[in-house]
Structure formats: structure tokens, C-alpha cells
Amino acid sequence: MDLELKNINVKLGDKNIIQDISLAVAKGEFVGIIGPNGSGKSTLLRTIYRIIQPNSGIILLDGQNLKDVKLSESAKKMGVVGQFNSINFDFTVLDMVMMGRTPHKSLLGSDTPADYAIAMESIRKVGMEKHVNRSFSTLSGGEKQRIILARALTQQPQLLILDEPTNHLDIKYQLQILSIVKSLGIGVLAALHDLSLAAMYCHRLYVLKEGNVITSGVPNEILTPELVRDVYEIECDIQENPATGYLSITYYPTCRHA
Template sequence: MHLSVQKIKVTLGNKDIIREISLESGKGEFIGLIGPNGCGKSTLLRTIYRVIKPNTGAILFDGKDLKDIRLSDSAKKVGVVGQFNHLDFDLTVLELVLMGRSPHKSLLAADTAEDYELALSAIRKVGMENYTDRNFTTLSGGEKQRILLARALAQQPRLLILDEPTNHLDIKYQLQLLSIVKSLGIGVLAALHDLSLAAMYCDKLYVMKDGKIVACGQPNKIITPELIHEVYEIDCAIQKNAATGCLSISYYPACRYA
């Protein structure tokens, strides 16, 4: 699915949070949003998946204005995984993932054989097929986040939106989660904190500061010491692995103590 965000502006509490942002996401692209805390990444994502209504601008899915698409129809196309925040669902893993089928069903409709197969397929994709009968509350943080990803995949989305999904996970689960997402072959728009991970997995990055896009392009081309200093106000050194092309970033905080 092609996503086009055109000069979106969002004002909350008399403050401009998003300032005429535009971005494009093509079919199958993994697009990353990076920038410091408070720059507007989450607000932008929530606007795209319709929690917040923009003041001005337009959001288009495959050329059709989002405001002309019914909520139930957009829910079939867009899956969302947010920051892990200790959600406690008193459900089994399978029951929770089946909730992802809700946009495709009428109110109070029973789960069908197709719903079960799609839910089980999503659970297999995240490597949790041996956990279907486990209670969600008994899982570790990384396991819970993979199940929430499976719930989103059960929707059969054409675009997956991730709002800092690895924020509370150790590096093993960060790599697992992003590797699974990358392997899906669907459009992904993700807000990420870790610049090395963003460079590793994203096809293109949009860099935000103070509610604006200040840079965009391929990670290896736009992640530079100069950009990081401008956006994050810290100094760094960047090395590129000759074999893998991955970036290694060493930071030098500009801290001063009295």
C-alpha cells in the first residue's frame, strides 16, 4: 500500500506539535522515523492511524483521502504495535491474537475456521506456536511484544505502524522483533530510538526535530555526525562495517558538570 502524508499540521493545547510534515511510503518499504523525545514522532503516527485528527493537510492510502475511508475499512489495512506498556490481558495467546480479526467481522460474530487459521499463522510467523494456550500475563516482555505483533498481523494489514516497539526490550528481542517485521514484505512505518537499529533495518529514514522533517533519505547517506549533532545536540563518531554495511555509532555526550 502506498502512503502519502501531505503537509500535515497538528495543534494540541495551542501548541503546534506537527508542522506541515510530508512523507511517502511505497509498497513493501520499511520507513523509519527518528528524532529526539518530544519531536512529534508518536503524534504523527497516531494521526496516520486516526487517533488524532490533523488540523490541516491530507493523508492518502493508495491515492484515496483517509477522511473518505471508513474507520472499519482503514482498520483492515493498517496494523499498529505501540510501545510495550505492561498490558495485562486475562486471555490466552490464541484468544488475544484472534482479537486482530475484529475489523473483518461484524459485531458479536463468532470466530470462523479461517479466523483461527489466520491467527495461528500469525503466531507461527513470530515464532510463538508453542505458546497458544499460555495466558498472556505469564509471558516475558519480549514474548508479549511478539504476541502483540501477531495480533496486528492477524488483521492482514498492508501497512504496519510501529511506535517504538523495542523501547523496553533487551537487544536480543529488539533484533528478533525487527527481523520478523523486515521479513514480512509489507509496508512498515516505525518510530525508533536506536539509530544503529534504524540504519540496519530501514530502507529510508525521516528525521524529525521540533515537529518538522529536517532530513530524509537512505540511512547510510543521511546518518552523519553533523546531522546527529544538529538533531540530538551530541557529538559522535560513525564507522561502517565493510562486510555488512551496518553503521556503528559511538556517542560523546556534551555534558558539563559544575
């Protein structure tokens, strides 16, 4: 499933948050959005998954204007993993993940063995199969994030929107989660803070600063010390591993102590 944004503008109150942004995600492509806090990454993603309405511009899902797609239909096609997962009800892990089947059911439709099989496979993929009967509220932040991803996988989306999907995860599960997502073979648009992980997993990156896309392209081509200095206001060295092609980024503190 293809996603295309054309000249999207978002204004919240009297402030322009997103300014004339255009981007595209092709089927099977893992596209990253990077930029400092406050650059508009989350607002842009919320606009795509219809929490916020753009003031102008067009969002196309497989060539169809998203405004013309019913919410129930877009929910079948687009999965979302957000930053904050506060749940006030005492659901089990399995109950949480089974919610991913909701868009595929009629109003009074009951859960089927096939639904449970899809949910359990998603739980297994994120390494949480030993916790299916635990209360979601008792999980750590990282465990909750893995279950929210499992819920999105249970939805069987054709496009996955991720807003900082590796928040609260240790490095093992950061790599596991992003590897799982990339292996799905579907379109992925992810806002990421970790530039090394973004370079490792993303086919292309869009760089946001103050609500604008200032550049985009292949990670190993656009991620430079000059770009990091301009966007993040910090000095760094960037080296490419000749064996793997992965980037190694070393950051330097703005103040050095004697």
C-alpha cells in the same frame, strides 16, 4: 499499499506538535522516523492511525483521502503496534492475537478454523507458540510486545505502523521482530530510537526535530555525526562496515570523568 502525507499540522492545546510534515511510504518499503523524545514521532503516527485528527493537511491511503475511508475499512488495511500495551482483562495469548481478525468479521461473525490458523502462524513467527494458553497479563514487557505484533500480523494488513516496536526487547528479539516485519513485503512506517537498527532495516529515514522534518533520505547518506549532534545534542563516530554496509555508531558522553 501506498501511504502519503501532505502538509500535516497537528496542534494540541495551544502547542504546535507537528508542523507541515509531508512523507510517503511505497508498497514494500520500510520507512523509519527518528528523532529525540518530544520531537513528535508518536503524535504523527497517532494521526495516521486516526487517534488524533490533524488540524490541516491530507493523508492519502492508496490515493484515497483517509477521511473518506470508513474506520472499519482502514482497520482491515492498517495494522498498528504501539508503545504501551496495558490490558486490564485476563485474556490468554491466543485470545489477544485472535483480536486481529476482528476487522474481517461481521458483527456476529464467529471464529473459523482459517482464523485460528492465521493467528497461530503469527504467534509462531514471533516465537511465542509455547505460550498460547498463558494469561497475557503474566508476560514480560518484551513478550507482550511480541504478542501485540502477532495480533497485528493476524490482521493481515497491507500497511504496518510501528511506534517503538522493539521497546523492552533484548537484542535477539529486536533483530527478530524487525526482520519479520521487513520480510512481510508490505509498507512499514516505524518510529525508532535505535539509530543502528534504523540504518540496518529502513530503506529511508525521516528525521524529526521539534515537530519538523529537518531532513530525509537513505540512512547511510543522512546519518552523520553532524546530524546526530544537531538533533540529539550528543557527539558520536559513525563508521560503515565495508563487508555488510551496516553502520556502527559510537556515542560519547557529554561529561568525561578523569
